[in-house]
Amino acid sequence: MRWSRLREAATSRIGRVWLATVAMKLCVAALGARAPGWIRVVDSIGTIVVAIGLGYLLFRLLASLQRRLLWRVRRKLVVSYLLIGFVPILLLGSFFVLSGTLLLLTVSSSLVQTGLDEMVEDATTLATITAVDLGAAGAWRDVGAVLSRRLEAIDGRYPGASLAVVETSPAGATGASDTTAGLWAHAPGPPSSPAWLTQDIGGMLMTGAADRPNIVARAAQRIRVEGALYLVVVDLPLSEQVVARIQASSGTVLIDIGGGAGGDGEAVAGSASAMAESASAVAELASAVAEQTVELSPPAGPMETAGGLPWVSFLDLLDWSNGEHRRGALSFQVRPSVLYELLVSGGEFNLAGVLVVTLVLIGVMFLTIEAVALVMGFALAKSITGAVHELFMGTERVRRGDLSHRIRVDTQDQLGELAASFNAMTGSIGGLLQQAAEKRRLEEELRVARDIQMSLLPDGRVSMPGLEISAVCRPAREVGGDYYDFVRLDDRRLGVLVADVSGKGTSAALYMAELKGLMLSLSHIYQSPKQLLIEINRILATNLDSRTFITMMYAVVDLDARTLTYVRAGHTPLFYLPAYVPGDGPASGIQVLIPDGLVVGLQLDGIEERFAELLEERTLPIGPGDLFVLFTDGITEAMNEEFDLFGEERFGQLLEEHGSLPSQDLRERILVDVDAFVGDAEQHDDMTVVLLRIDDSLAGPVRTPSQP
Numbered sequence: 001m002r003w004s005r006l007r008e009a010a011t012s013r014i015g016r017v018w019l020a021t022v023a024m025k026l027c028v029a030a031l032g033a034r035a036p037g038w039i040r041v042v043d044s045i046g047t048i049v050v051a052i053g054l055g056y057l058l059f060r061l062l063a064s065l066q067r068r069l070l071w072r073v074r075r076k077l078v079v080s081y082l083l084i085g086f087v088p089i090l091l092l093g094s095f096f097v098l099s100g101t102l103l104l105l106t107v108s109s110s111l112v113q114t115g116l117d118e119m120v121e122d123a124t125t126l127a128t129i130t131a132v133d134l135g136a137a138g139a140w141r142d143v144g145a146v147l148s149r150r151l152e153a154i155d156g157r158y159p160g161a162s163l164a165v166v167e168t169s170p171a172g173a174t175g176a177s178d179t180t181a182g183l184w185a186h187a188p189g190p191p192s193s194p195a196w197l198t199q200d201i202g203g204m205l206m207t208g209a210a211d212r213p214n215i216v217a218r219a220a221q222r223i224r225v226e227g228a229l230y231l232v233v234v235d236l237p238l239s240e241q242v243v244a245r246i247q248a249s250s251g252t253v254l255i256d257i258g259g260g261a262g263g264d265g266e267a268v269a270g271s272a273s274a275m276a277e278s279a280s281a282v283a284e285l286a287s288a289v290a291e292q293t294v295e296l297s298p299p300a301g302p303m304e305t306a307g308g309l310p311w312v313s314f315l316d317l318l319d320w321s322n323g324e325h326r327r328g329a330l331s332f333q334v335r336p337s338v339l340y341e342l343l344v345s346g347g348e349f350n351l352a353g354v355l356v357v358t359l360v361l362i363g364v365m366f367l368t369i370e371a372v373a374l375v376m377g378f379a380l381a382k383s384i385t386g387a388v389h390e391l392f393m394g395t396e397r398v399r400r401g402d403l404s405h406r407i408r409v410d411t412q413d414q415l416g417e418l419a420a421s422f423n424a425m426t427g428s429i430g431g432l433l434q435q436a437a438e439k440r441r442l443e444e445e446l447r448v449a450r451d452i453q454m455s456l457l458p459d460g461r462v463s464m465p466g467l468e469i470s471a472v473c474r475p476a477r478e479v480g481g482d483y484y485d486f487v488r489l490d491d492r493r494l495g496v497l498v499a500d501v502s503g504k505g506t507s508a509a510l511y512m513a514e515l516k517g518l519m520l521s522l523s524h525i526y527q528s529p530k531q532l533l534i535e536i537n538r539i540l541a542t543n544l545d546s547r548t549f550i551t552m553m554y555a556v557v558d559l560d561a562r563t564l565t566y567v568r569a570g571h572t573p574l575f576y577l578p579a580y581v582p583g584d585g586p587a588s589g590i591q592v593l594i595p596d597g598l599v600v601g602l603q604l605d606g607i608e609e610r611f612a613e614l615l616e617e618r619t620l621p622i623g624p625g626d627l628f629v630l631f632t633d634g635i636t637e638a639m640n641e642e643f644d645l646f647g648e649e650r651f652g653q654l655l656e657e658h659g660s661l662p663s664q665d666l667r668e669r670i671l672v673d674v675d676a677f678v679g680d681a682e683q684h685d686d687m688t689v690v691l692l693r694i695d696d697s698l699a700g701p702v703r704t705p706s707q708p
Helices: 003-011 013-034 037-069 073-135 139-154 240-250 271-291 336-344 351-399 414-456 506-522 529-540 607-614 648-658 663-678
Strands: 162-168 179-181 201-208 213-225 228-237 252-259 309-318 325-334 467-474 482-488 493-501 550-558 563-569 574-577 591-593 617-621 627-631 687-694
Touching: 013 037, 073 139, 073 162, 073 201, 073 213, 073 228, 073 240, 073 252, 073 309, 073 325, 073 336, 073 351, 139 162, 139 179, 240 252, 240 336, 351 414, 414 506, 467 482, 467 663, 482 506, 482 687, 493 506, 493 627, 493 687, 506 529, 529 550, 529 563, 529 607, 550 627, 574 648, 627 648, 648 663, 663 687
Parallel strands: 201 309
Antiparallel strands: 162 179, 162 228, 201 213, 213 228, 252 325, 309 325, 467 687, 482 493, 493 550, 550 563, 563 617, 574 591, 574 627, 627 687
16 A cells, blocks of 8 residues: 555544544553543543554555455466465365374274273272172182182283272271282272262272372272171272283373362363363373373383374263262373274275275375366466457557557467457457548538528528417438428518428438428419419429428418418328407317328329329418417327327327417427427437417408318
C-alpha cells in the first residue's frame, strides 16, 4: 500500500477515530494504576476499536498485495495449480502420516495396557486359586506351605511376586496373625486389610518410597475360615523381566510410570483434572526423554538403542489406603519397525507384506502422476499466459494506433486460431475505420438533408384573419415522405395540403420536394382543387418510380364564401368537428369525410382518365369554431409493442374530448396521447397532423347546415 494511500486513510473520518483511540490508550497506559475505573472501561472499548481497525488495515493490505501479486494471469494459474496439485498432496501425505502415527501409537498403547491387564488377571487368578487351596480340608494348618507352593509356580514368570494371608476383624482392623510368602521387596511389608474393602478386587497400584515408586498388580480374595475373615493378597511387581516381556509383545520401550495425585475433584471421573494430568504427563514424558532418565530399566538388547516415538498412555491406579482410583501416566517409546514385525510378519507367504508393498507402489504412482500433472499444468499455464500476453501487447499496440502489428502464431490449437483471428481483425480495422468515417459523412449529409426538408415545410403556424392553424411533422427517419403546406391564394382564400409519399427515406423526401414545387407553381393557376390534382397527377405519373405513389388531401378555405372545398386522392379521411350552435339541438360529434379518389402518380394505361373520373370534389359550409383535421396514416397506424393500432376511432374520440382546446394545445395533446399509446415501440412511419379551426371573428351570415 502506498504512503499516499496510508495518509489518505489516516486523514479519513475512520482513520482519525482510530488514531484518537490509540492516543487515548497510550494516555491510559501512562496513568497506569492511577486511572479511574470508568477510564478503564473506556480503555477496554478502545482496545476493541483498535483491534477492529488493525483487522481492517490488515484486510486492505492483503487485498492490495493480492492485486499486485496476482495481477498477471500466469501467477494466478501457478497459484491455482499449487492449490490444486501440490497442496492436496501435502495435505494427503500429512493426513496419512498423522493417521498412521496415531494408529501406531494407539495400537502400542493398547498392547502395553493389555500386558498390564494380563498382570492383574494373573494376580486375580492366583489369589482365587490360593483361596480355594486354603479352603480345602486340612490346608489351613499349613498356610505357609500352600503359599510357598503357589509362589514357586509363578516365580519364573513374575520374579519378586509376594503372597500374604491377612486376618481382619469385623471392624476392618488388622488381625494378629499374618502369613506371607515372598520377599515383599517392593513394599515395606504385607498390606493391611483396609476398611473400604468389602469385595474381591484386582488392579494396579503404586507402592514403595516416593523417590523410587514401584508398580504392582495386586489382587485380594476374601476367605472365611473357622468364623474369621481373611484376605488372600497377591502382589506381582512390574519387574525388569515383566517389563521386558511387555516391551517384546508391544514393540515399545517403557520409560516411566507415575501416579496422579488424589483428592476431591482429581479422580478419574473428573474430565478437567484428567486433561490437566494428561498434559502434565506429556510434559514429564518429554522431560524424561530429553534427560534420558529411565525409571524402569529395560533389558539390554537392540530395542534399547533404536529410535522411537514418545507416547503416553494412562492407566487406572488403585489407592489401597482409601480405595480411590487415580490416574497414572505410563510413558514409553514406540518402535515402528518392531511393532510392524509383531503385527504383520510371519509365515511363508506374508500377505500383509504384499499389501504394504502394493500400497507403497500405489503411493509412488500417485505421486508420480501428480508430479507429471503439476509439470504439465505449469507448461500449460506458460502457454496460455504467453498467448494472453501476446494478445494484451497486440491490443495495446492497436490502441495506440499501430494497425500493422501482428501476433506470432506458434501453435495449431485454439490459442493459435485466436492469434490468427486477432491478426485478421487488426487487418480489417483499417477498412472498418474507413467505413465508420464514410458512415459519419453520410449521417452528416442526412442531417443536412433533414434540415433542408424541414425548411421546406412551413413553421406550422400561419397568420390569416379568421383562421387558427397549427401543424407538425415528425419523420420516422432522418428524412421522410410526409408533406404539408399552406398556399395563400388571396387575402381571404387559403389552400391547405397534406400528402404522403409511399415509402420512407431519401427517395420519398426528393419526391416530396418535387411535389412542393408543383404545388407552388400550379396552385395559383388552377383554382379548383380537383383540377389542380388532375394536373399534378398528369405531371408526376411520368416522373415517379413505378413502385412509388402519393396520397393527398387538398382543401381550399374561402372565408368570404364561408366554404371549404376539398378533394382526397387516396389519402386518410378529413375529420370535421362542427362547433356547437345554441338552438341547433345537441352538439354533433366528429364527422369522417371520405370522398372518392385514386392515389397520385400511378403508371397504368388509361389511368389519367380514370383518375379524373374517380376524383370527387366536395364543398362544405363552415362557421365559427369549426375544426378540421388533416393527417397522415402515421397517426392512426401508430403501433405499440403488442402491434395494436392507435386507430381512427381512438383518434376521433380524442378530438371530441379535447376539440375545444386551442389548436396549439390540441396538437401537443395528440402527440402526447400517441406517444403514450406507442410506449417503447419504435416509430415505423412519418406522423403529420394539420389542425384548421375557423376563428370566432369570422363575419357573415350564420351558416346553414348541410350534408358534406
